[in-house]
Amino acid sequence: MSCITTLKNKGLKLTPQRRLIVEAIHNADVHLTAEEIITLVQERMPGVHKSTIYRTLELLEGAGCVYKSELGDHFIYHHAEEGHHHHLVCTGCGMTIECEEDLFILVEKSLADRYGFRVNFKHLVMNGLCEECRNKSN
Amino acid sequence: MSCITTLKNKGLKLTPQRRLIVEAIHNADVHLTAEEIITLVQERMPGVHKSTIYRTLELLEGAGCVYKSELGDHFIYHHAEEGHHHHLVCTGCGMTIECEEDLFILVEKSLADRYGFRVNFKHLVMNGLCEECRNKSN
DNA sequence: ATTGTCATTGCACCTGGTCGCAATTATAAT
DNA sequence: ATTATAATTGCGACCAGGTGCAATGACAAT
Structure with a gap:
């Protein structure tokens, strides 16, 4: 939840696309692949471009809201509140x-x-x- | 060197392309990226297709002649005789x-x-x- | 030296992910 | 409520890497 406020505090804009992406990651109890996030977001808002999602993910990672790891040949994302493991x-x-x-x-x-x-x-x-x-x- | 014989023993063919690829990896004292291998091979034999190189690399990896690792966002290759690190x-x-x-x-x-x-x-x-x-x- | 067969090649196309750019839009200031 | 402006979006092109397929070629048997 605090992702939203973190973004605001950094002077970043809160677009509907970003809201959806943050929501998707928060609702997931396990980590999601980029592909899965893209699918989830586009189900609710068709037309969102993949580059937007990749950029938002990168931004959230930079803001410390989301962790990104390599899992084999693709990337997985999960929110920062989860314990490390x-x-x-x-x-x-x-x-x-x-x-x-x-x-x-x-x-x-x-x-x-x-x-x-x-x-x-x-x-x-x-x-x-x-x-x-x-x-x-x- | 024994890569060559390993291939022969498995009933695989020894094409000029493969010779060049094996040679490139052996001559390198550090690991090479796929890109670097492609460049090295094509310098000596223009027209070799990248897919040939990727497939050969995969084959050499499977034969245990070459190790492949992920280094950040790309792959690196080095021959098996080097120590692990x-x-x-x-x-x-x-x-x-x-x-x-x-x-x-x-x-x-x-x-x-x-x-x-x-x-x-x-x-x-x-x-x-x-x-x-x-x-x-x- | 010729031939037959199967591995291998080059090609064209696909994938996930990234980037530059022009058009759009969230937000703050009025 | 309007406006200004900087952030953000969608697009299209691009990149490394991978795949299915028809044409080629290495090698064994003759």
Whole structure:
């Protein structure tokens, strides 16, 4: 909800298109792909151009209202109020598992020490094989 | 070098196009983007179609001769004999740092224990801010 | 050296995502 | 309520990467 006020505070305009996009992301309980957002928005307001949606998504990301992550070959978006977590994506069956943040605290520290690099570990996507697929493939 | 024999052993044909592509990847000491490979190959043999190159790259990846990773918004390729490493990509200036594998051994183990998930940590790309950009932005 | 077969190529077209630009519109000031 | 103006939209063109298909060509068998 505060996305709207965040935008206003930054002197950005509140167009019907933007309202729809923000709404779509808020109503979703999981992350959406760009494609899904485009479909949802255009169902309610045909004629909205995809470039508008991509630009709004980028803007919302920049404003900190929305997180964008790469999930395989496409992008997913979800609103910022959700807790952080990481994704395990099985390359066998496509299933995704969400996993906790704490696993990476050590890595985060090591990277900072060794390379002076502050990693953005808000959302990380890792590919691999789930238990089931691993058993199947052997 | 053994890429060539690997292909032969699989009953695949050794076309001049494929020879050039394999050669380009072997001659490079760092990873190349698909774009760079296309340019290199076409310099020596104009008319080679990009789809041929993408397909060959995919084939080499499947044969285990070449690794493909996502680096931001594009793909990079390098031959399999290189050691594995991960990439730190600065979202500020675009600079990339290569970092060692050993950082992730612990994480790998935790994920297997907690979720039964075997992560493919061959090449991981992590976004964040490098030291310089972090100092600048404050 | 010729031939047959199947892998491979080039082509034309498609996809998701991005960009520059002219037309439109949300908002603030009057 | 009008107006000014800067942000935003829709459009069309573009980019990297991928795909189905008919034509070509590498290689094995003769």
